[in-house]
Amino acid sequence: MSQELNLKDKLxxxxxxxxxxxxxxxxxxxxxxxxxxxxxxxxxxxxxSLGPEGKVELTRDGCLECGTCRIACGTDVLDWNYPAGGAGVQYRFG
Ligand code: SF4
Known part of the structure; x- marks a missing residue:
């Protein structure tokens, strides 16, 4: 019997x-x-997420480096660069 993983489990x-x-x-x-x-x-x-004082908050742990936020919001509001070599996300498939 296989166990299906939801998105949170996969991430x-x-x-x-x-x-x-x-x-x-x-x-x-x-x-x-x-x-x-x-x-x-x-x-x-x-x-x-939107914080209690109306500020948008970012939790960096778990970033997939997809760049979607950079495209959607722009570089006027976000600093976005790829991490240094050897750092950042390592994808696991399962
Ligand atoms: S690059 Fe931006 S949109 Fe993509 S996972 Fe990281 S924080 Fe989220």
């Missing part, structure tokens, strides 16, 4: 090696910029 199989610098970050002072609200909807890993 949990990935491994993340931290980079010395953050490869994705909300630019200082842009946390309330309405362009960031799009990231809450489009991030496939669900890493963006």
């Amino acid at each position: 949990g199989l990935n491994v993340f090696k931290p980079d010395k610098q953050h490869h994705v970050a909300i630019k200082p002072g842009r946390e309330r910029d309405p362009r960031l609200l799009m990231a809450i909807s489009v991030c496939p890993a669900g890493l963006y």
